[in-house]
Ligand SMILES: Cc1ncc(C[n+]2csc(CCOP(=O)(O)OP(=O)(O)O)c2C)c(N)n1
């Protein structure tokens with residue numbers, strides 16, 4: 001499977017977001033039923049993922065982290081193979097060895113996914129160095145969280161990328177949470193983008209729950225990286241509306257803050273806007289929702305039918 | 321045959337491999353300054369100085385290795401590897417397996433270690449066993465300039481991450497190095513001296529100490545076999561077992577902390593697979609469970625010396641089996 005073409009129709013953006021939401025919800029219910037492990041879901045952050053990924057070209061490379069379902073699905077990943085991976089099955093993208101937390105899909109240009117917070121930042125300069133030295137046109141997009149921005153690797157990465165002119169689009173998904181710590185408790189600045197100036201890296205923040213705003217900002221940012229062959233930092237301001245890792249009762253979450261962000265749900269906002277401006281009819285909206293739920297049902301059946309890896313797989317692929 | 325120091329043998333290997341393969345690049349804290357000839361021949365894009373940031377040096381090497389380059393990084397002294405542990409252990413060592421084999425990591429990390437310069441415990445710490453214990457990584461530690469050159473060339477061509485340790489005490493000792501482009505496979509030990517009474521197994525600078533001990537033992541009528549492991553992972557188990565099968569006695573010697581060192585693994589290997597050949601208990605000689613002092617006599621005292629090795633071997637040979 002190849003990366004899917006960037007969506008040209010706004011309804012496709014909505015459909016991708018619906019697919020991500022339905023995928024994550026299928027895992028939430030699957031794990032509640034004991035059928036699969038809990039994951040770090042991206043519920044509430046769909047626009048931030050879909051807006052950025054649809055601004056990319058097929059030869060761009062993506063690094064991501066534990067909260068990656070949105071990036072992978074927007075890039076065209078097969079939800080069946082993703083669910084198979086989550087369930088530790090042989091047909092998963094990583095043959096069941098990754099589970100949900102570090103799914104790479106080289107065929108889609110999603111490389112070196114790591115759940116070590118900050119590892120994507122430490123590896124991104126090397127990937128960009130390969131792109132540059134081997135004369136490849138694609139840029140490197142590095143997704144990371146506000147928590148990762150507090151790791152030393154963030155600062156080392158930005159310094160090196162600026163110094164060596166590496167074509168990296170850093171995308172910080174500031175979802176306000178770093179596991180069970182609110183970012184206010186952990187960051188000396190209000191925004192991760194504020195830190196980019198220290199390395200002479202251009203940066204901007206964007207309303208991360210508005211898929212059209214994210215798409216436009218990411219298109220501009222990607223174009224700047226492509227032209228300048230230098231790094232750029234885009235911070236998408238969003239909110240993790242479910243827990244850190246399922247199940248999570250969110251007892252530690254400020255209910256007023258959560259309610260305010262739930263009222264800004266990225267999918268409802270997109271759907272309402274398309275309905276209001278006439279690009280989507282209610283019938284089309286219903287058809288989109290149906291298509292998505294069918295795809296997830298098919299994906300789930302595929303994953304459940306996929307066998308577990310055989311015992312001989314235990315020590316395979318350790319060494320090249 | 322030309323004579324080179326181990327330091328220059330490393331340079332020769334880098335030069336030959338960079339000529340041979342344009343995807344080989346080298347970077348680190350001062351490599352472009354100290355190995356100026358590499359910059360002159362290959363340019364400042366393939367040979368770079370870096371910020372003092374071992375984590376991002378290693379991480380960049382990992383990212384580059386997975387996407388088409390073959391980086392060699394110089395992290396200077398082995399204790400600084402602590403700053404690069406995550407990138408080497410969690411990324412380079414694991415992401416091939418965790419991704420179901422989607423990536424490989426052809427990268428070499430150079431690091432100096434060992435007694436000789438009185439630099440103290442934050443520059444001298446033989447940490448090689450840490451990496452043997454980490455899946456996905458290979459570990460090499462040569463004892464001669466010729467081996468250093470031939471093994472480094474193989475390490476650069478290898479598709480796995482290789483930790484390549486340079487013994488500080490050997491760095492400027494000259495040795496004969498074949499002029500042709502020889503390589504040595506990783507994971508093959510060499511028998512430096514044949515003997516049927518006792519096996520001395522070592523790597524790094526204590527290989528020479530074992531050879532001196534073997535001379536002393538010869539004067540006492542004891543024929544010691546001396547094995548230089550050269551590579552700790554893969555470990556040449558067959559070479560060790562064959563030798564112990566013949567001699568029935570084993571002394572394992574290394575400068576690294578004896579506690580959970582390579583010697584413990586080798587002792588276990590022999591106990592498990594060659595117990596019936598043993599005529600005497602296995603002896604492990606290694607460094608103390610203490611940071612290494614800068615003071616010369618204390619630094620030297622942390623390294624098993626030839627006299628200690630000879631005495632241990634002689635005791636083993638004196639103890640007759642029932
Ligand atoms: C080095 C490291 N420290 C801690 C963790 C545990 N952990 C996993 S995700 C996470 C939160 C990361 O926060 P952020 O970077 O903001 O990403 P988010 O989960 O919000 O998407 C933590 C603490 C880890 N996986 N790696």
Ligand SMILES: [Mg+2]
Pocket residue numbers: 145146147173174175176177178179
């Ligand atoms: Mg966060």
